[in-house]
Amino acid sequence: MHRRLSPGxxxxxxxxxxxxxxxxxxxxxSVHEHLGPVQRMIARLSTLLQQATGGHAVWRDExxxxxxxxxxxxxxxxxxxxxxxxVSFVLAYPAPWIGRLTGxxxxxxxxxxxxxxxxxxxxxxxxxxxxxxxxxxxYVWQGIFTVLVLVGAIGWAERYE
Numbered sequence: 001m002h003r004r005l006s007p008g009x010x011x012x013x014x015x016x017x018x019x020x021x022x023x024x025x026x027x028x029x030s031v032h033e034h035l036g037p038v039q040r041m042i043a044r045l046s047t048l049l050q051q052a053t054g055g056h057a058v059w060r061d062e063x064x065x066x067x068x069x070x071x072x073x074x075x076x077x078x079x080x081x082x083x084x085x086x087v088s089f090v091l092a093y094p095a096p097w098i099g100r101l102t103g104x105x106x107x108x109x110x111x112x113x114x115x116x117x118x119x120x121x122x123x124x125x126x127x128x129x130x131x132x133x134x135x136x137x138x139y140v141w142q143g144i145f146t147v148l149v150l151v152g153a154i155g156w157a158e159r160y161e
Contacts (some may be wrong), residue, residue, distance in 0.1 A: 014092035
């Protein structure tokens with residue numbers, strides 16, 4: 001007897017297959033070694049946003065320099081792993097392909113904008129209350145970023161139910 005997977009199980013398998021595929025591509029092509037231009041752009045935009053709120057950060061390539069602290073925008077700061085999760089979700093969801101493409105094309109720049117805002121606020125916090133940086137970086141913003149991406153993905157998916 002042949003038993004079909006439930007829709008939830010089928011989605012989960014597709015999601016993990018896409019995520020696995022993206023992870024293999026990331027590793028095979030050493031993607032992290034090619035993100036320098038993105039890192040510099042994020043550092044520059046985050047610095048400009050931090051300055052727009054009255055901050056005094058200075059941009060130096062992949063670094064945001066604030067007083068005596070240097071925030072290095074490495075490949076993990078680009079949100080590349082968040083993009084992999086989001087795109088895997090959107091591609092795996094049983095929506096029309098045009099809807100999936102639209103989801104990726106809209107979601108990707110939104111995630112980018114949230115990430116720039118995240119780093120700008122962290123740079124501003126360094127000037128105002130540097131002791132809070134580690135906690136905000138490692139716990140608060142990681143949680144907020146994850147929840148925002150999850151809410152965005154679910155909000156997108158609800159259009160296709």
